[in-house]
Amino acid sequence: MTWLDLPASTGFGITNLPYGVFTSPSSEHARTGVAIGDHVLDLAGLTGDPVHATGSLNAFMAQGPESWASLRSMITAWLTDPVHQDRITPHLLPRASVTLRLPFEVADYVDFYSSRDHAENLGRMFRPGSPALTPNWKHLPIGYHGRAGTVQLSGTPVVRPQGQAQSPEGPVFVASRRLDIEAEIGFVVGAPSALGTPVPVRDFASHVFGVCVVNDWSARDLQAWEYVPLGPFLGKSFLTSVSPWVVPLAALSAARVKPPVRDEALLPYLEDGDEPWGLDLTLEVRLNGAVVSRPPFRGMYWTAAQQLAHMTVNGASLRTGDLYASGTVSGPTREERGSLIELSWNGTEPLALPDGSTRSFLEDGDEITISASAPAADGSRLSFGEVTGRVQAAH
Numbered sequence: 001m002t003w004l005d006l007p008a009s010t011g012f013g014i015t016n017l018p019y020g021v022f023t024s025p026s027s028e029h030a031r032t033g034v035a036i037g038d039h040v041l042d043l044a045g046l047t048g049d050p051v052h053a054t055g056s057l058n059a060f061m062a063q064g065p066e067s068w069a070s071l072r073s074m075i076t077a078w079l080t081d082p083v084h085q086d087r088i089t090p091h092l093l094p095r096a097s098v099t100l101r102l103p104f105e106v107a108d109y110v111d112f113y114s115s116r117d118h119a120e121n122l123g124r125m126f127r128p129g130s131p132a133l134t135p136n137w138k139h140l141p142i143g144y145h146g147r148a149g150t151v152q153l154s155g156t157p158v159v160r161p162q163g164q165a166q167s168p169e170g171p172v173f174v175a176s177r178r179l180d181i182e183a184e185i186g187f188v189v190g191a192p193s194a195l196g197t198p199v200p201v202r203d204f205a206s207h208v209f210g211v212c213v214v215n216d217w218s219a220r221d222l223q224a225w226e227y228v229p230l231g232p233f234l235g236k237s238f239l240t241s242v243s244p245w246v247v248p249l250a251a252l253s254a255a256r257v258k259p260p261v262r263d264e265a266l267l268p269y270l271e272d273g274d275e276p277w278g279l280d281l282t283l284e285v286r287l288n289g290a291v292v293s294r295p296p297f298r299g300m301y302w303t304a305a306q307q308l309a310h311m312t313v314n315g316a317s318l319r320t321g322d323l324y325a326s327g328t329v330s331g332p333t334r335e336e337r338g339s340l341i342e343l344s345w346n347g348t349e350p351l352a353l354p355d356g357s358t359r360s361f362l363e364d365g366d367e368i369t370i371s372a373s374a375p376a377a378d379g380s381r382l383s384f385g386e387v388t389g390r391v392q393a394a395h
């Protein structure tokens with residue numbers, strides 16, 4: 001129990017304690033904070049530790065899992081034992097009064113493709129006549145390297161991208177007419193690894209610091225024309241949005257579940273081990289305020305621990321600030337699909353919105369908000385906050 005008076009439904013209770021970076025009316029200096037209820041605990045002001053005054057989480061994340069655990073237990077004690085109340089209270093700022101920043105400097109960015117329902121849906125739409133899943137899909141977590149420099153904070157305007165698309169008369173230069181979303185969960189690497197040394201599945205929690213919500217904005221018309229044979233490029237690199245709070249892995253103990261049964265035996269480096277990292281998270285996608293989907297994360301075929309092992313099995317090293325996203329989270333029913341191309345079945349079944357309009361893809365002015373939540377250790381639900389973005393007309 002915390003001495004703060006928090007409603008049970010806060011989502012930002014004592015078992016969550018996500019990290020972010022903020023400025024406040026009293027100081028334009030960007031610094032690290034922890035969300036608790038409707039407040040932010042100013043760690044730089046409270047501790048005086050310069051690691052929390054750098055304007056990004058990277059320096060702290062680089063310290064590694066012992067530092068992460070020790071700070072988390074100190075914060076828990078500060079907010080739980082009333083003996084600390086007078087010292088802590090001046091460093092609690094109303095969350096509504098602060099401006100949140102991109103929480104970490106993004107090093108490399110990778111995006112996976114680990115929802116079987118999503119992969120099968122896209123396979124059917126993009127590659128009709130071929131098997132829905134490619135032959136490698138159940139043997140390795142498919143992914144691609146994306147553009148780290150265009151990973152931006154929630155709220156960044158989504159300027160409609162322009163580029164080449166196919167038309168019956170040949171390639172044309174267009175403002176994308178098939179602008180889409182992908183509801184995903186992002187994993188943030190804290191502790192680096194050495195070049196040449198793979199990170200095994202079991203070392204996941206020694207390297208990954210925490211989790212955020214990701215929207216991998218996607219221009220389906222640009223993507224469909226450019227992606228063969230090297231994969232996603234300009235159809236996705238214009239913007240990827242992340243939520244402002246990074247939920248530490250330590251907050252997710254009650255959310256851990258067994259991943260689905262695998263149809264094919266895995267090569268040893270991908271075996272789950274005794275404590276697999278399936279996660280029972282629920283995402284929610286809103287379009288102009290109306291809920292259009294609730295994608296379930298627990299069915300994801302590949303876990304983040306397997307993705308990390310796969311990403312490094314060739315000897316590639318990890319850097320502090322690496323972000324890798326799960327891939328679009330889709331479940332088996334229509335109400336669980338994590339992209340508009342799936343929700344509208346490639347535009348053939350437009351979504352009906354409460355205002356009477358319909359959507360297959362995004363229109364200028366549309367706002368997409370993706371949130372996520374998980375069971376918390378105290379029986380409540382913890383919130384990941386949300387990632388939002390509004391579409392602007394092409395330049």
Ligand SMILES: O=C(O)/C=C/C(=O)CC(=O)CC(=O)O
Nearest residue numbers: 112113114122126182327328
């Ligand atoms: O199947 C394809 O050709 C394309 C798939 C995607 O666009 C999905 C992607 O970016 C990976 C993911 O988010 O699951």
Ligand SMILES: [Ca+2]
Nearest residue numbers: 111182216328
């Ligand atoms: Ca994606």
Ligand SMILES: [Mg+2]
Nearest residue numbers: 216217236240
């Ligand atoms: Mg993207």
